[in-house]
């Protein structure tokens with residue numbers, strides 16, 4: 004049986020945990036402060052450490068740091084006071100496996116202990132490539148590997164998670180993956196887009212209402228927090244919450260209970276909150292637009308999903324994945340992307356991130372008549388935002404493209420694009436466009452027909 008070291012300056016707490024855990028069959032060692040705990044940890048084999056944060060002498064956070072130096076694989080569970088969520092944030096940041104807040108329920112601590120021991124025992128044995136992957140999230144860049152690892156590490160904990168990242172980076176996928184890898188995967192995952200609901204309705208959406216509490220409340224209605232009981236609530240676009248709702252949400256997080264709008268009954272729920280935003284929430288806090296205390300409650304585990312341009316290593320794999328997806332949907336036999344097509348994509352900065360790449364490939368598959376996606380089918384999609392780039396890509400430097408498609412084709416593509424640009428600049432007057440290009444009107448008219456420019 005695993006050995007658990009319990010560290011707390013309060014005798015009653017040590018005794019309580021010792022009795023509880025010995026009943027479960029664990030071997031339990033206790034220490035009344037950080038220094039004594041370290042001495043024990045150097046002598047004995049410890050499989051799990053449970054430590055209070057606030058202790059005289061060497062405190063819990065310092066103990067956490069030093070124990071990690073002795074043996075980084077020992078999972079550490081911190082006991083924090085409910086009044087100070089900053090401690091939980093710090094502990095998770097410094098590598099604590101999970102935390103429990105005082106006062107806690109016996110079942111809660113039993114669950115946390117069994118998942119942390121199960122997790123670490125298995126993760127020590129199977130650190131293979133395969134276990135790095137997360138179903139439904141495609142990526143092979145170092146940044147995504149770290150995120151996969153993080154998802155697996157924190158999913159079974161009880162910590163609230165804040166996911167940040169630009170639009171289209173996959174925040175919702177990450178949120179769902181956290182829920183699916185948690186111990187409550189069979190319980191509901193309830194998403195809500197905060198910005199989509201008017202302020203006067205959001206409270207009732209979240210916490211429910213009783214019949215007649217306001218105009219339109221024609222029946223009793225359960226809120227999303229109740230529907231998500233024992234599962235996870237996904238608060239998307241959390242940065243859009245108004246100050247009033249921020250305050251209400253904070254109160255619910257602090258008290259872990261609420262009342263229906265217009266109701267008197269107190270309702271207790273047990274939900275994990277996963278939130279997401281494409282805003283820089285720390286900056287919002289600094290600017291006074293987002294409550295700092297709420298931020299700490301939500302961002303116990305912060306996860307930043309990097310924009311696609313910072314992880315170009317993922318582009319090829321994503322392209323392959325989306326090509327397969329849309330070939331099936333459009334019932335086409337697309338074998339792949341031309342190497343020059345991939346080069347265009349690798350040079351592109353994807354302001355719309357993975358969502359934009361997906362759209363580009365979808366359109367490419369829809370437009371392509373051959374069985375390989377040629378740059379033209381891609382260009383049409385990427386064209387709008389990076390016209391200049393397209394032209395320079397078709398310039399003299401790109402010999403690979405020439406060898407692939409032939410000189411005539413490249414010259415024709417380049418000529419066509421330059422004419423389109425000149426026409427746009429000339430407000431679609433062929434006369435003025437011809438002047439800009441220093442060619443005759445007749446020659447321009449001929450080329451416009453030839454390239455089918457409309």
Ligand SMILES: Nc1ncnc2c1ncn2[C@@H]1O[C@H](COP(=O)(O)OP(=O)(O)OP(=O)(O)O)[C@@H](O)[C@H]1O
Pocket residue numbers: 139140141142168169170171172173174175176177280281357358361
């Ligand atoms: N790594 C990925 N693998 C596969 N599909 C992805 C990946 N990242 C994003 N997508 C796809 O891109 C689209 C956008 O992803 P998602 O909705 O999760 O982004 P988001 O960060 O929540 O964006 P927004 O801030 O605009 O809501 C979805 O269709 C999703 O399936």
Ligand SMILES: [Mg+2]
Pocket residue numbers: 174175239
């Ligand atoms: Mg989203």
